[in-house]
Amino acid sequence: RTYHAARTALPLGRAGRRSEDQRRKRVPRCRLLVKRCLARGKPAHGVGRTTMSKIVETHGGEAVAVDVPEPTRTASGVGDSNDGNGTVLPPSSSAHCTVPGLKRRKGNKREKVFSEEELEARRQIHMRIQDLRYNVKHPEEGIRRDDAVGVSELTFQDVTFAIQVPDKEAPKQGLCKMKPALVSKTILEPVSGYVEPGTLTALMGPSGCGKSTLLDMLADKKTAKYSGTIKLNGHDRGKLYNRVTAYIPQADVMPGFLTVRETVTFNFLLKNELPKYVSKEHVDDLVSGILEGFGLLSVKDTYIGTASVRGVSGGQKRRVTLARGIVALPQVIFADEPTSGLSSTDSEQCIRCLVAQARTSGVSFVVVIHQPRVEVVRLFDSLLLLTSGPGRCVYNGKMKEAVDYWADAGFPIPQFANPADFYMDMITPGAPLEQVDIFVAKYAEEVAPVIAEEVEQRMATQGRTAMDVLNLVRDTRMKFAGSLPPIKETQYAVSNRMQLRVLFYRKLHLTLRDRRQLVTQYVASVFQGIFLGLAFWQIVDQSSTSILSFFFILLQVGAMAGMSTMPALIDERIIMKFETSDSLYAEWIWISVVSLIDSLLGISSNLLFQVILWAFSGIEWSLFGDAYPWSFLEYLVFTALFYVISAVANSSASAQQTAMPFLLLFLIFNNFFVTRETAASFTEWILWLSPVAYAIEQIACSIFDEDDPILDMNGYRCSSTQTIIAVVVMLAMFVGFRVLHLICLVRLNNIQR
Numbered sequence: 001r002t003y004h005a006a007r008t009a010l011p012l013g014r015a016g017r018r019s020e021d022q023r024r025k026r027v028p029r030c031r032l033l034v035k036r037c038l039a040r041g042k043p044a045h046g047v048g049r050t051t052m053s054k055i056v057e058t059h060g061g062e063a064v065a066v067d068v069p070e071p072t073r074t075a076s077g078v079g080d081s082n083d084g085n086g087t088v089l090p091p092s093s094s095a096h097c098t099v100p101g102l103k104r105r106k107g108n109k110r111e112k113v114f115s116e117e118e119l120e121a122r123r124q125i126h127m128r129i130q131d132l133r134y135n136v137k138h139p140e141e142g143i144r145r146d147d148a149v150g151v152s153e154l155t156f157q158d159v160t161f162a163i164q165v166p167d168k169e170a171p172k173q174g175l176c177k178m179k180p181a182l183v184s185k186t187i188l189e190p191v192s193g194y195v196e197p198g199t200l201t202a203l204m205g206p207s208g209c210g211k212s213t214l215l216d217m218l219a220d221k222k223t224a225k226y227s228g229t230i231k232l233n234g235h236d237r238g239k240l241y242n243r244v245t246a247y248i249p250q251a252d253v254m255p256g257f258l259t260v261r262e263t264v265t266f267n268f269l270l271k272n273e274l275p276k277y278v279s280k281e282h283v284d285d286l287v288s289g290i291l292e293g294f295g296l297l298s299v300k301d302t303y304i305g306t307a308s309v310r311g312v313s314g315g316q317k318r319r320v321t322l323a324r325g326i327v328a329l330p331q332v333i334f335a336d337e338p339t340s341g342l343s344s345t346d347s348e349q350c351i352r353c354l355v356a357q358a359r360t361s362g363v364s365f366v367v368v369i370h371q372p373r374v375e376v377v378r379l380f381d382s383l384l385l386l387t388s389g390p391g392r393c394v395y396n397g398k399m400k401e402a403v404d405y406w407a408d409a410g411f412p413i414p415q416f417a418n419p420a421d422f423y424m425d426m427i428t429p430g431a432p433l434e435q436v437d438i439f440v441a442k443y444a445e446e447v448a449p450v451i452a453e454e455v456e457q458r459m460a461t462q463g464r465t466a467m468d469v470l471n472l473v474r475d476t477r478m479k480f481a482g483s484l485p486p487i488k489e490t491q492y493a494v495s496n497r498m499q500l501r502v503l504f505y506r507k508l509h510l511t512l513r514d515r516r517q518l519v520t521q522y523v524a525s526v527f528q529g530i531f532l533g534l535a536f537w538q539i540v541d542q543s544s545t546s547i548l549s550f551f552f553i554l555l556q557v558g559a560m561a562g563m564s565t566m567p568a569l570i571d572e573r574i575i576m577k578f579e580t581s582d583s584l585y586a587e588w589i590w591i592s593v594v595s596l597i598d599s600l601l602g603i604s605s606n607l608l609f610q611v612i613l614w615a616f617s618g619i620e621w622s623l624f625g626d627a628y629p630w631s632f633l634e635y636l637v638f639t640a641l642f643y644v645i646s647a648v649a650n651s652s653a654s655a656q657q658t659a660m661p662f663l664l665l666f667l668i669f670n671n672f673f674v675t676r677e678t679a680a681s682f683t684e685w686i687l688w689l690s691p692v693a694y695a696i697e698q699i700a701c702s703i704f705d706e707d708d709p710i711l712d713m714n715g716y717r718c719s720s721t722q723t724i725i726a727v728v729v730m731l732a733m734f735v736g737f738r739v740l741h742l743i744c745l746v747r748l749n750n751i752q753r
Contacts, residue, residue: 150362159228210391256306533616
C-alpha cells in the first residue's frame with residue numbers, strides 16, 4: 001500500500017494513462033521515495049495494529065520487494081501501539097507513506113496524503129482520546145497530559161443575593177395607595193470559597209437554598225443585581241471571562257434537525273481556533289472521543305428531535321448538552337444539575353467523564369447535583385453544602401473530610417448509608433433528622449474564619465490574566481497542532497468569517513432537512529396562485545379598476561406572507577439567546593445568516609405565486625418586469641417589520657397580535673381603498689409611510705397609459721421624482737427595520753437568571 005501511494009505520485013500522460021517509459025521508470029523512483037520516507041524514523045500513517053514487513057510489486061514479470069521495518073511496540077498506559085518514542089499511533093485499515101505532495105489513488109479520484117504536521121495532530125488527537133478512556137475507567141489515578149492547560153483558580157468572597165418582595169404588613173404607597181411597599185428578602189447569605197485547577201466541586205443542598213443562584217453568579221450569568229467579589233487567578237472578570245469558562249444550563253435547548261455529532265461539532269468549531277490543515281476527520285475524531293465518554297457514540301448520527309420528529313431520549317439529550325460544554329475545554333465549567341433526568345448508572349458515567357476531563361486537561365468543574373449515589377460522591381474532590389431559609393453555608397471543604405466533620409459534630413454517618421443522603425437529612429429544614437442550627441453555628445465558628453483568611457490570601461496573589469491563559473493555551477497547542485493565529489481580545493474565540501461559515505452551514509442544513517416546512521411553503525404558494533388566478537381569470541379584459549384590484553391582492557398576499565415566519569423566528573431566537581450568552585457567536589451574524597436564507601426561500605415562493613397568478617390574469621409578460629420590482633420591495637419592507645415584531649414579542653401568539661395593527665394600517669391606507677384624494681387631512685401622513693401605497697402607485701403608473709382616468713381619480717403622481725421618493729422611502733424603511741431588529745434582539749427577551 002505504501003508502494004502504491006508512492007507509485008501514484010508519478011505524472012500522467014496526455015491520454016490520462018502512463019506511457020511505456022513512465023511504467024519502466026516507476027519502480028526505481030518509487031523505491032527511492034519509499035526509502036526516503038522510511039528514513040525519517042517514523043512509520044507510515046495508520047500502521048497502528050496492522051504492520052507490513054515487505055511490499056511486493058511486479059515489474060516486467062519480475063517481482064521487486066521493498067523491505068519495510070515494523071514499528072516498535074512498547075507498553076503504554078492506555079494499551080495502544082507506539083512509534084518507539086511513546087507516541088500512540090492511530091488505528092487505521094490502511095497505511096501509506098507521508099512524503100509531502102504524494103497522492104494515493106482512490107477509485108478514479110486522487111486523495112492527498114497527510115503531511116507530517118497532519119499526522120502529528122492526528123496522533124495527538126488519538127492520544128487524548130485514549131487518555132480520556134483510561135481516566136474514565138480509573139478516575140482515582142488520572143493521567144495528566146503534557147498539553148493540559150487548566151491552570152486557573154476561581155475565588156469568591158462574600159457572595160450574596162437578595163430580592164425585593166412586597167411587604168404584606170406595610171401600608172400601600174403611591175397616589176392611589178395601590179403600590180405595595182417593598183422589603184428585601186435574602187436568598188443567599190454571604191458565601192466564600194475557592195476552586196482549584198483540575199478539581200470537581202459539588203454544590204448541594206435542599207430546594208431553595210440558592211445553589212443555582214450561586215452557580216449563576218460564579219459563571220457571570222446572573223442578570224439580577226448581587227454583591228460580592230469573584231476573581232479568576234486574582235483578577236476581576238472581564239469580557240474574556242466567557243472564553244475561559246463554560247456554562248451548562250438546566251434546559252436542553254438545541255436545534256431538532258441536527259444530529260448528535262453535528263450539535264457537538266458546532267460548539268467545538270466556534271470555541272476552538274484550529275490550524276488550516278486540520279481536516280474534518282480530525283474534528284470528528286475529537287468529537288467522537290467526547291461522545292464515547294458520555295455513551296453517545298451509538299447515537300451520534302441520530303437527530304436531536306422535536307415534538308414532531310423522533311430523536312434521542314431525554315437522558316441522551318441531557319448528555320449532549322454536557323458534551324457541548326466540555327468540548328470547548330475551558331478553564332472552569334459550571335454545570336447546573338447535569339445529571340437531572342438520568343438514571344443512576346448514566347449519572348455515574350457522566351460524572352466519570354467530567355473527572356476524566358479534569359484529570360486529563362486540568363479543567364475545573366463546579367456542579368450542582370441532586371441525590372448522587374455513593375460511587376458518584378466519591379468522584380468529587382470538594383463539597384459546598386448549603387441549607388435553606390435563607391441559603392447559608394454549612395460545609396465547605398474536601399469531600400473525603402466531610403465524614404470526619406459530621407462525626408466531630410456528633411453525628412457519625414451510619415454504616416452502609418449514603419453520605420450525601422445523610423448530609424441532606426441533617427441540613428434540610430423540616431426533615432425528621434434536621435440539625436440545621438448546629439451545623440450553621442459550627443461552620444460559622446470553626447470553618448468560616450479559616451475559609452475567609454484563605455480566600456483573602458488567594459485573592460491577593462495575582463496569577464495569569466484571561467489573555468495570558470488564552471495565550472498559554474495557544475502556545476501549548478502550537479507544540480502539537482502547528483501554527484495558530486494570534487489571540488484577539490474579543491469575547492468570541494473564532495473570527496467573524498468562521499462564525500458566519502459555521503452558522504450558515506447549520507442554518508442551511510436545518511432548512512433543507514425540515515422538508516415538511518419546505519413542501520408546505522411552496523405548495524401553499526402554488527395553491528394560492530391557482531385559486532386567486534381562477535378568481536382573476538383574464539382580468540386584462542376588465543376595467544382599470546378591476547386590474548388595479550388584481551395588483552392590490554398581489555401586494556396584499558406578498559405583505560402577509562412574512563407573518564408565517566414569525567413562529568419559527570421566535571423558536572430560533574430562544575436557541576440563539578442561549579448560544580450567544582455563552583459567546584459562541586455575535587447576534588448580527590445570526591441575523592445575517594437567518595435573514596439571507598429565509599429571505600431566499602420567501603422570495604422564491606412569493607415569486608412562484610406571482611408567476612402563477614400572472615399567467616392566469618392574461619396580462620402581457622412584458623409588463624411583469626415593471627410590476628415585480630415594486631412587489632419585491634414591498635415584500636422586503638414587510639418581512640423586515642415582522643422580524644422586528646418577532647424580536648419584541650415573547651411568544652408566537654403575542655407576535656401575531658402585535659403584527660395585525662401594523663398590517664391593517666398599511667393595507668387600509670394603500671392608495672387604492674384610501675387614496676390621497678379621499679384620506680382625511682390628519683391621516684394623509686400614513687400614506688407617505690405605507691409601502692403598499694408607494695408600490696400600487698408605481699405599478700399603476702407603469703401599467704396604465706398616461707391618459708387613463710384612474711390615475712387622476714386616485715391622485716397618482718407619475719413622475720421620476722415620485723419614483724425616486726418611493727424607492728428611497730421603502731429602502732429607508734427596510735434598513736431602519738433591520739437596524740431596529742438588531743437592537744431589539746440584543747436588548748429584549750434575554751435569558752433572566
